[in-house]
Amino acid sequence: MEQISQVLALEQTAQVLGKEPIVPFAILLVVILVIPILFERLRLPGLVGLVFSGIVLGPSGWNLFHTQSPMISLLSDIGLIYLMFVAGLEVDLERFQQRKKRSLGFASFTFIVPLTTGILVGRFFGFGWNTSILIGSLLGSYTLLAYPIINRLGVVNNEAVTITIGATLFTDIGALLILAVCVAASHIGAFSLVKLITLLSWLTLYSIVILVGFDWAGKEFFRRSGDDEGNKFLFVLLAVFLAALGAQFIGIEKIVGAFLAGLAVNEAVGEGPVKEKVVFIGSVLFIPIFFVDLGLLIDVPTFVQSIGVLKLTLFIVVGLLASKLIAALLAKLIYRYNWQEMLTMWSLSIPQVGTTLAATLVGYRAELLPLEVFNSIIVLMLVTSTLGPLITSQIAVALPTSVVAQTASLTLSEQKLKTTPSDFSIVVSVNNPQTQQYLVEMAALLARQANGRIIPLAIATAVAHMDAPQLEVSMQRSERLLAKATVLSRKLGIQAEPLLRIDDAFAPGISRAAREQKASLIVMGWGKRTGLRARLFGNVIDSVLWASHCPVAVTRLVESPKKIQRILVPVENLTTSTLQPVQLAQMLAEANQAQVTVLNVCDRRTSSSKIAAKRSQLALLVSKLALPNPPEIQIIAHENVAQAILQAARLYDLVVFPFTRHRTSSGGLAINDVTTQLASQLTCSIIMLAEPQRTQTPTLLTGVPNSTAAV
Structure with missing residues (x-):
C-alpha cells in the first residue's frame, strides 16, 4: 500500500x-x-x-x-x-x-x-x-x-x-x-x-x-x-x-x-x-x-x-x-x-x-x-x-613550456625595461571616498619611484542637459574629492594634476581620460563582482579592463601601502606577461625597502628535475628585468593552485597577480575565474594587474604606450 x-x-x-x-x-x-x-x-x-x-x-x-x-x-x-x-x-x-x-x-x-x-x-x-x-x-x-x-x-x-x-x-x-x-x-x-x-x-x-x-x-x-x-x-x-x-x-x-x-x-x-x-x-x-x-x-x-x-x-x-x-x-x-x-x-x-x-x-x-x-x-x-x-x-x-625560446626572442626594448621614465603618469580614480586615501598613497609611491606624476580623476556622470541640477551636484562632489586628493598628494611630496571629467558613465570616462593623458597605469579600487547584475552586465572595473590602452591595477588595500614589507607575486605561466606584476611589485618594494617573492605552483606529480628546470626558467625570465634587488624565486608542487597561493599568502602583506580570464570551451557551462576566487578569500592587501586586451609587449614601465596596445 x-x-x-x-x-x-x-x-x-x-x-x-x-x-x-x-x-x-x-x-x-x-x-x-x-x-x-x-x-x-x-x-x-x-x-x-x-x-x-x-x-x-x-x-x-x-x-x-x-x-x-x-x-x-x-x-x-x-x-x-x-x-x-x-x-x-x-x-x-x-x-x-x-x-x-x-x-x-x-x-x-x-x-x-x-x-x-x-x-x-x-x-x-x-x-x-x-x-x-x-x-x-x-x-x-x-x-x-x-x-x-x-x-x-x-x-x-x-x-x-x-x-x-x-x-x-x-x-x-x-x-x-x-x-x-x-x-x-x-x-x-x-x-x-x-x-x-x-x-x-x-x-x-x-x-x-x-x-x-x-x-x-x-x-x-x-x-x-x-x-x-x-x-x-x-x-x-x-x-x-x-x-x-x-x-x-x-x-x-x-x-x-x-x-x-x-x-x-x-x-x-x-x-x-x-x-x-x-x-x-x-x-x-x-x-x-x-x-x-x-x-x-x-x-x-x-x-x-x-x-x-x-x-x-x-x-x-x-x-x-x-x-x-x-x-x-x-x-x-x-x-x-x-x-x-x-x-x-x-x-x-x-x-x-x-x-x-x-x-x-x-x-x-x-x-x-x-x-x-x-x-x-x-x-x-x-x-x-x-x-x-x-x-x-x-x-x-x-x-x-618553451620559456627559454620566448625570452630569447624578446626585443631590445623588452629586455631593457626602464623603471624611471620621465613621463610616467598614473591615473587614480578617486570617486570612492572610502578607498581614496590608500589609492593615492599607492600611486604616490609608484610615481615617486619612477619620477612621474599622478592624475587624480573624478567622473561626473552626464545627463540630458548640461545645466541639470543633478549634474551640478555631481560636479561639486567630484571637486571636493579632487581637492582632498590634491592635499594628500602634496603631503606625500608628489606632483598631482587633478582632472574632473563629464562623461556618460564612470567606465568610459576613466578609460578615455587615461588615453587622453597618455597614462602609463590606471589605479582603481576593488568592487563587487559576485552579484547577478555584476556577472551579467559587468561593473566599472570590467568595462575599464576591456577598454583601457594601458595596464590597470585593481587594488584592495587593508592597510597603508607605506607599511607593506613582504610582497608575493604568484605567476601562472612562465611567459613574458609575467614581467608586468613582477615590475609593479618591485617598484613598491624599492619604495618601502620590502622583499618580493615570485611564486609558481606546479602540479604535485611534477618531478624534482622539472621543478628545478622551472626555477631556472623563471629566474632567467625575471633576470631580463635587470633589477637591482632580484626577487626570491619559489616553486611549490601542489594539487590545488588556489589553495597553495592562499597558504603561502599568510606570510605576506600584499599579493600582486595578473587579472586573467579563462577562455571557455565551446560547450562550457561556466567561466571559472580563479582570480576572483583568490580575491574573495585572501585577507591581506591585493593588487590585480590587468594588461590591455591587445597588448603585444610589456608597456607598464616604458613611459610611452605601445602603439599596438591602443584600442
Whole structure:
C-alpha cells in the first residue's frame, strides 16, 4: 500500500507540474544551479550531472518532465542553436592562422580516420549508408574541454597544442556539412547527383552570404554603435537567429547557420564585454537546459536490457578512442612530435560534446539515428568528457613550456625595461571616498619611484542637459574629492594634476581620460563582482579592463601601502606577461625597502628535475628585468593552485597577480575565474594587474604606450 501511495503521489505531482509551467522552470533553475556544482566537487564535468538530471527527472526516472513539453522543447532548441553559435564564436582564428597548414593536416587525420571507423561500425550493425556516414561524422569533431587545464599548465603555445586547437575549425565544419547533406538526403527521398550538386551550391552561396555579409554588417554596426553594449548584444542575437532561419529556408539544419553566424561575427565581437555577455547568458541558462533535455530523451531500460545496444556502445566508444589515437600517431610521425605531445593531442581530441551532441540530436529528430545510436552517443559523451581532461592533466604536465625560446626572442626594448621614465603618469580614480586615501598613497609611491606624476580623476556622470541640477551636484562632489586628493598628494611630496571629467558613465570616462593623458597605469579600487547584475552586465572595473590602452591595477588595500614589507607575486605561466606584476611589485618594494617573492605552483606529480628546470626558467625570465634587488624565486608542487597561493599568502602583506580570464570551451557551462576566487578569500592587501586586451609587449614601465596596445 505504501508503494502504491508513493506512485499516486508522483502522478499527482506530475499533473501539477504539467498544468503550471513556472514550476518545472523553477525546478530547471535549481538543477542548473546545484547539480553542476555537486558533480564538479566529485571531479566530474558539470554537463554530466545535467544529463544525469534529465535521466532522473524524465520518463526513465521520476517522470516529472516530458520530452514533448512545449516549454522545455523551446528552451532546448534555443540552447541547441546557442551551443553551435558559441562554438563558432569561440574558434580561435588567430591561433589557427599561426599553424593553419599543420592544423589542416591534423584535422584531416582526426576527422577522416574516425569518420571511416564510424562508417564501418554503422555498416557492421546493419545501418544504411546515410546513417553510417552520419555516425562517422559524429566521431570526427571534438570539443576542447581541457583548454583550462593546458592554459593553467602554460603549454598553450606548444605547437602540438596549437594545431590541435586550430583543427577544431575544420572538424566542426566537416561534421556540420555531412550532417546537412545527410539530413537533406533523408528529406528529399531519392537522392541523385544533380540534387547533391544543387544542395551544395545553395549551401556554398548561403555560407558566403553569412560569412561575408554578417562579418561586414557586424563591423559596421559595432563601429556605429559606439559604447552601446545593449544594441551590440541584440545585434549578435539577431544575427544568430536570422542565420538559423536562413539555413532552414534553403533546406539545411539551423545549427549549421548558427555555427556560421558565430564564425561571421567572431572578429567583430572580439574579446570584449559583448562576447562575455553573449556567452554568459547561453552558458548559464539555455545550454544547460539543452543538456537536461538530452537526458530526458535517454531510454535507460532499453539501453540496459538490450545486449545489442551495449555492444554498439562499446564499439563506438572503443572505435572513437582508437581512431583518435591513430590520428594523433600519424601527426606524430609526419610532424615529428614526441610521445607526450602525441598523447596530449589525443586527449584533447577525445571529448565529444558541442558539435557531436548538437548533430546527434538533429539526426535523431530527423529519424536518421535510431534510439540505440542516440543512447550510445550520449554514453560516448559521458565517457570522453570525463576521460579526456583526466588524461590531459596527467600527460600535459610533461610538455615543455618553451620559456627559454620566448625570452630569447624578446626585443631590445623588452629586455631593457626602464623603471624611471620621465613621463610616467598614473591615473587614480578617486570617486570612492572610502578607498581614496590608500589609492593615492599607492600611486604616490609608484610615481615617486619612477619620477612621474599622478592624475587624480573624478567622473561626473552626464545627463540630458548640461545645466541639470543633478549634474551640478555631481560636479561639486567630484571637486571636493579632487581637492582632498590634491592635499594628500602634496603631503606625500608628489606632483598631482587633478582632472574632473563629464562623461556618460564612470567606465568610459576613466578609460578615455587615461588615453587622453597618455597614462602609463590606471589605479582603481576593488568592487563587487559576485552579484547577478555584476556577472551579467559587468561593473566599472570590467568595462575599464576591456577598454583601457594601458595596464590597470585593481587594488584592495587593508592597510597603508607605506607599511607593506613582504610582497608575493604568484605567476601562472612562465611567459613574458609575467614581467608586468613582477615590475609593479618591485617598484613598491624599492619604495618601502620590502622583499618580493615570485611564486609558481606546479602540479604535485611534477618531478624534482622539472621543478628545478622551472626555477631556472623563471629566474632567467625575471633576470631580463635587470633589477637591482632580484626577487626570491619559489616553486611549490601542489594539487590545488588556489589553495597553495592562499597558504603561502599568510606570510605576506600584499599579493600582486595578473587579472586573467579563462577562455571557455565551446560547450562550457561556466567561466571559472580563479582570480576572483583568490580575491574573495585572501585577507591581506591585493593588487590585480590587468594588461590591455591587445597588448603585444610589456608597456607598464616604458613611459610611452605601445602603439599596438591602443584600442
